[in-house]
Amino acid sequence: MIISSRAVRSWRLALLIILSVLAVRWAIEALSDDPEIALEMGGTYEDMRSNSSASFSPLIRGHVWFGIPKTDARLRFIDPLYGFVTPLARFFTVAFNDNVIEDVRMSPQIEPLLIDDALKIVLGLQEQWRARGWVATGLCNNPTIADTPEWRAFLRKGIREGRSFWQAGDKYEAMLLLGRFEDYRNPTEERYLITLELSKPWMSFDAIEARYPCDEPHHFPAPQLN
Template identity: 60%
Template sequence: MKLQSRVGGRRRRLGIVLLALFAVALLRWGFQALADEPELALVIGEPWEDMRKRSSAAISPAIPGEVWFGMPKSDARLRVSDPQYGFVTPLARFFTIGFENERIDGIRMSPQIEPLLLDDALKVVLELQDQWRQSGWIPIRQRSAPPFADTPEWRAQLRDVNKGGTTYWQAGDKYQVLLRVHRFKDYKRPDEERYMITLNLGKPWLPTHTEPPVLAR
């Protein structure tokens, strides 16, 4: 009995050790996979070349004296490298960065690589909003464009092809972001409800002290 008890105890300890090692391996794999994803790391207003040096995703040089935009040469995620208001998006396929006089002046992107199911689209926008809240961003125009939430009312609105949803957030006097979700006709999956997310980021362009009236529906 004592021998069986010792063997059983050793097996349990071995099992616990193997489980812990497996969990550590999974965590390392997850962090490595995230680190291996190409990213454009930037700050609005900085020189274009600073972004290129800091980023792991390839993008062409800015055109001197022009107002234009560049696109990464592969799927990439956005990392806003501001020490206070920074955030990270998922991998994006549609991703443009505007420049003027070789300085970054705005971003337009869809933080996804394909049209998403509603559950997945909500997961993306709610995670982005959580990052903004934690780093001091504030939702603006909440009466006419409140933040997204996973509620029956929001789900019904997003499923309506004539509505969708938009919210605006602001970081001090440095940045504003528009975040929009709408139904998308995915011809690869014609029988599924798929959604596209739009994210526009730049210096503040909307006044925060007034809102347009909410139109009756």
């Protein structure tokens, strides 16, 4: 069968259009996907790099060291039971012992936020943890943060941060902080900073309750939910 030159040109044009459409689609999908650092506590640097879409600091062998993503990135915490995802973060550090991940400290935001936006992130993280089996601890002195008039007034004073502590069985511990932050770029606005730290447990539930007894008075107690 002989194919005319016109048919060949038409086929090539159709193929070019299809490839162009696919290229645009792939570019849009690539831009719409947030860069992420995907890691497992106790996992390796190499596994983190292979699972992540954001580039990261080079490995430093034989040392205790801290690495950072090379772009704003979200955290995807890998665990079949306790895994969760954060919003994009600009401050994001991972602590290593040689190539083994030991600790994560980050602020799951890319700038200081207004109280509505900050609370939305904090409550979203706490809801993810509850749904995945994490348990809040030390509640008498550090209740879970809530969006209530009492909590907003407590945070607005800027005297003490809101703090909540969470444990995932005997595998992980999380500390979540929310505090007022003086943002020089927005001096007339109330801005807030979130800090999240993740590690293997350093203290049991019982030890936390013993260390921070509920009957111990506090000058600036955090609001308790009824």
